[in-house]
Amino acid sequence: MKSVADLRVNAVERKGDKAVLLRLAASAELRSECRPGQFVQVRVDGAKDTFLRRPISIHHVDEERGEIWLLVQMVGEGTRQLGCLKEGDTLNLVMPLGNGFSDVETLRQKAGGKEPRPLLVGGGVGVAPLYYYGAWLKRRGIEPTFLLGARSKTLLLQLEEFEALGRVCVTTEDGSYGERGFVTQHSVLAGERFTSIHVCGPGPMMKAVARYAKTEGIACEVSLENMMACGLGACLCCVEKTVKGNVCVCTEGPVFDINELTWQI
Amino acid sequence: MADLTTNIGALRLKNPVMTASGTFGYGIEFSDFVRLEDIGGIIVKGTTLHPRQGNDYPRMAETAGGMLNCVGLQNKGVDYFCEKIYPEVCGIGTNVIVNVSGSSPEDYAECAARIGALERIPAIELNISCPNVKDGGMAFGVTCEGAASVVKAVRKAYNKTLIVKLSPNVTDIVSIAKAVEAEGADAVSLINTLMGTAIDIEKRRRMLSIGTGGLSGPCVKPVALRMVWQVAHAVDIPVVGLGGISTTEDAVEFLMAGACAVEIGTANFIDPAVTVKVAKGLDAWLDAHSCKSVGEIIGVAE
Numbered sequence: 250m251k252s253v254a255d256l257r258v259n260a261v262e263r264k265g266d267k268a269v270l271l272r273l274a275a276s277a278e279l280r281s282e283c284r285p286g287q288f289v290q291v292r293v294d295g296a297k298d299t300f301l302r303r304p305i306s307i308h309h310v311d312e313e314r315g316e317i318w319l320l321v322q323m324v325g326e327g328t329r330q331l332g333c334l335k336e337g338d339t340l341n342l343v344m345p346l347g348n349g350f351s352d353v354e355t356l357r358q359k360a361g362g363k364e365p366r367p368l369l370v371g372g373g374v375g376v377a378p379l380y381y382y383g384a385w386l387k388r389r390g391i392e393p394t395f396l397l398g399a400r401s402k403t404l405l406l407q408l409e410e411f412e413a414l415g416r417v418c419v420t421t422e423d424g425s426y427g428e429r430g431f432v433t434q435h436s437v438l439a440g441e442r443f444t445s446i447h448v449c450g451p452g453p454m455m456k457a458v459a460r461y462a463k464t465e466g467i468a469c470e471v472s473l474e475n476m477m478a479c480g481l482g483a484c485l486c487c488v489e490k491t492v493k494g495n496v497c498v499c500t501e502g503p504v505f506d507i508n509e510l511t512w513q514i
Numbered sequence: 515m516a517d518l519t520t521n522i523g524a525l526r527l528k529n530p531v532m533t534a535s536g537t538f539g540y541g542i543e544f545s546d547f548v549r550l551e552d553i554g555g556i557i558v559k560g561t562t563l564h565p566r567q568g569n570d571y572p573r574m575a576e577t578a579g580g581m582l583n584c585v586g587l588q589n590k591g592v593d594y595f596c597e598k599i600y601p602e603v604c605g606i607g608t609n610v611i612v613n614v615s616g617s618s619p620e621d622y623a624e625c626a627a628r629i630g631a632l633e634r635i636p637a638i639e640l641n642i643s644c645p646n647v648k649d650g651g652m653a654f655g656v657t658c659e660g661a662a663s664v665v666k667a668v669r670k671a672y673n674k675t676l677i678v679k680l681s682p683n684v685t686d687i688v689s690i691a692k693a694v695e696a697e698g699a700d701a702v703s704l705i706n707t708l709m710g711t712a713i714d715i716e717k718r719r720r721m722l723s724i725g726t727g728g729l730s731g732p733c734v735k736p737v738a739l740r741m742v743w744q745v746a747h748a749v750d751i752p753v754v755g756l757g758g759i760s761t762t763e764d765a766v767e768f769l770m771a772g773a774c775a776v777e778i779g780t781a782n783f784i785d786p787a788v789t790v791k792v793a794k795g796l797d798a799w800l801d802a803h804s805c806k807s808v809g810e811i812i813g814v815a816e
Contacts, residue, residue, distance in 0.1 A: 251546040253787060292784065298578045300731060301783060343786060478574050478581060479783040483539035485559075485585045486574035495567050495588055500543075 251346065251481075254279055258338045259316055264406050268322050268374060269332045270308070273340060275317040280310050283317065285382035286349035286472060286504045290480040291319070291331065292341040299327035304477050304499070306378040306449070307345065308407075317344075318381075320406060322374035346480050347503045350382050350447050351470060353389050359468040360444035368443040370396045370432055370458050372450025376406050378472060379449060383414050394418065394443065396435055398454065402426035433457045443467060447504075459507040460514040469507045473498050516800035517807035518793065520554070520774050522752045523700035525637050525675040527554035527609060527775055530808055531765065531793040534756050534779030535560055535613035535639060535679075536585065538789075540599050541606060547786040551607030552793060557777060558595075558603065560615045560641050563625045565591035569646060570723040575712040580731025580758070581780060582710050584646040584722045587615055592628045604634040613679070615641040617649035619667035626672040637674055640664065640699075643681030643706035645728045655681040655706075658693035665697035677754060680704040682734075682741055691745045703754035703777065704745060705738045730780040732758045739771050746772020746813060760788060762795030769808065770815040 256273040264270050290302035309318040323329045334340065356365040367386065369379040376397055383393040395417045399405045402425040411417045418437045419427025428435050432454060438461065448458045449472035462469030475487040475498040482500035489498050490511045496502075507514070518529035532555035538544060541556040550556065568588025575582045589595075595612065603610045612629045616622035622640065629638055642655035642664050654660040665678055678694045680687055682705035691702050707728025712721045720726075738757020746753045755773030759765055760781035768776045781788045796808065805811060 253547060253785070299576070300579055300581060301576050476572060476574055478583070478780075479537070479786075481539070481543050481786060483537060483543050483559075484574070484583065484783060485536075485568065485588050486572075486583055488568070488571055488573065488588070490571075495571075 250282065251343065252279070253341065253343050255339045255341050256317065258334050258336055258340055259314070260336055261332075261334050264320065265403055267324075268320060268406055271319040271321060271331065271334060271340070272311075272314070272316045273319065274315060277315070279344070280312065280315070280317060283307050283310050283345045284349035285385045286378050287345040287347045288503060289319070289342040289344035290346060293327040293330050294341075296326045296330040299330065301478055302343065302480065303327050303331070304346070304474070304480055306472070306503075307381055308377040309381045309384065320374060320377040343480060346499060348501065350378070350472070350504050351445065353386070353391065356391065356445055363444060365391050366394070366442070366444045367391065368394050368396055368446045370446060370448040370450070372398045372432065372454040373404065374406060375450030375472070376411070377449070379447070380407060380410060380414070382447065383411070387415065392416075394437070396432050396437060398432035398450070431457065433461050445469070448472065456512055456514055459512060463507065463514055470504050471507060471510075472503045473505060474503065516797055516805055517809075518797055520808055520812075522637070522677065522754060522775055523675045525609060529554040529793045529796065530769065530775040531789050531796070532611070532754070532775055532777045533557055533782065533789055534777040535641065537779040537782045540603055541610070542602055544782070544786050548790045552790045553608055554775060554793065555609035555611055556603075556606065557611045557613055557639050558599070559589060560587045560613045560644065561589050561592050561595050561625065561629070562587060562615050563592055563621045565589065565594065572721060572723055573727070575721040575727065577710075577712060577729065577731070577733065579733035580729055582712055582722060582727035582729050583707070584724050584727035586646045586724070587644055587651070592625045596628060596632060600632055600635070604632070609636055611635065611637045611639055611677070613639045613641050615644055615651060617647075619664050622664050623667040623671040626668045630672045630674060637677060638672065639677040639679050639703055640668055641679050641706070643679050645681070645683060645707060645709045645726070646724065652681050652683060655690065656684050658689055661690050662693045662697050665694045665699050669698040675700045677701040677703050679706055680745075681706050682737060683709050687741050688744050688748045691749050695749045695751050699751060701752040701754060702745060702749065703756060705734070705741055705757045708734055708737065730758070732760055734758045735764060739767055742768055742773050743771040743815065759792070760784070762792050762799055765792050765796060766799060766811065769811050770813070772813040772815075774812055
């Protein structure tokens with residue numbers, strides 16, 4: 250069930266130059282509603298030109314600490330205001346929203362009877378939902394492999410946390426960490442066979458990965474971040490063209506199988 | 515507990531708060547947040563005779579105190595509504611009103627007739643004011659002749675409560691209101707969105723896919739309120755007020771300007787429970803001001 254909730258900010262951790270991690274206290278009931286790949290709509294108070302809520306993906310649900318984590322890239326006035334939050338402040342969320350990544354049963358189907366070997370590919374702040382997905386899969390006995398890309402090492406978000414969770418492959422465009430180049434050029438793609446690919450990041454990156462997956466015949470889903478107003482399927486602003494026509498990313502997505510989309514790949 | 519009931523012609527509302535078309539889906543989308551039966555009326559999204567895909571993305575741009583949209587009446591058509599949506603919404607326990615749009619007077623009339631056959635839809639809101647479609651929509655709502663031609667055709671085909679939604683993108687909204695009144699409209703609702711645009715200065719181009727969109731949100735409230743006051747003082751049929759309402763006090767202003775009911779639109783995006791909060795807030799406001807009924811404040815502003 251979706252709800253509007255006021256959550257206490259337990260901690261605000263700066264992540265590099267342009268991102269913050271918000272750790273929010275959340276009840277067990279709220280936490281239990283959250284599936285990996287879903288998002289929340291955050292009300293931004295105190296920013297004069299920010300009228301709408303901001304859709305932010307769920308970065309993690311921490312059961313030990315009783316928290317929901319949001320990783321926020323500060324790109325405009327609204328998200329910069331979120332970066333100014335302090336411990337003890339309250340944040341108003343509408344949550345949880347959207348469909349989320351494939352569940353275990355779907356991963357098994359995609360693996361065609363074999364043990365699922367999902368590859369989680371993230372670029373920039375797009376790594377955010379993959380952390381919770383990876384942790385969630387691991388608790389269910391599925392070992393995820395992460396493939397993370399950024400322009401340079403300082404822009405790799407939550408790298409240590411990902412490395413604590415599982416195997417991490419990295420590319421940077423300037424070669425300052427991991428392999429030099431784009432995620433689609435990483436050697437792991439040439440050397441190993443995955444049963445499904447799950448992507449969140451900039452549009453061109455997602456399209457490149459989708460093209461790879463399509464060529465290799467690997468099931469692939471992508472998490473889109475079209476601009477949204479309501480987040481509830483009412484305003485019809487965030488639509489994506491699909492084989493079924495225009496559909497709302499906020500309710501039919503944000504995660505789509507690439508075969509549902511009309512991308513020219 | 516003040517008496518919150520109000521009437522739009524023959525249509526009785528348990529309270530004066532309704533939802534604006536296109537901002538509340540079919541109501542069902544908001545059932546986790548509010549008891550839908552606590553809303554005075556739910557005006558569901560714009561419905562046309564044939565399915566429409568709407569405009570391309572991007573359809574939205576945020577502005578100070580509001581937003582622009584150019585959705586372009588995306589909907590699955592009246593048959594889909596009758597077969598799939600109506601069974602879901604007819605038992606909601608409040609007035610469900612269908613917003614009807616079209617590209618010719620005949621279109622409007624046929625769509626209205628189909629909705630008219632649905633027993634538990636007591637009213638329609640005729641949208642002659644959508645700024646985001648090329649064919650029809652606002653084209654009818656910006657001249658007295660155009661507005662009159664649609665209302666005349668629909669009036670013949672539809673005998674329940676007919677509310678006509680007016681465009682603010684006109685020189686004289688009062689003359690349009692009078693023209694639709696003369697053709698038998700039971701009520702008018704105003705305002706639809708104000709046409710505007712926004713520019714991405716880095717890309718040096720307009721942000722919306724069709725260039726322009728309709729402005730809504732708190733930033734339009736003073737314009738809406740002025741128009742509601744003018745129209746309410748010029749016509750004899752009921753006026754439904756909307757445009758930027760997000761608080762109880764906003765609703766009180768529209769009622770005092772002469773609206774017998776209000777619609778809440780864009781504010782639903784910020785607080786999905788705002789409708790019921792405003793309805794409860796009205797009750798408290800009337801009590802605090804020793805008013806026994808909402809009727810006591812309708813049109814009192816000089």
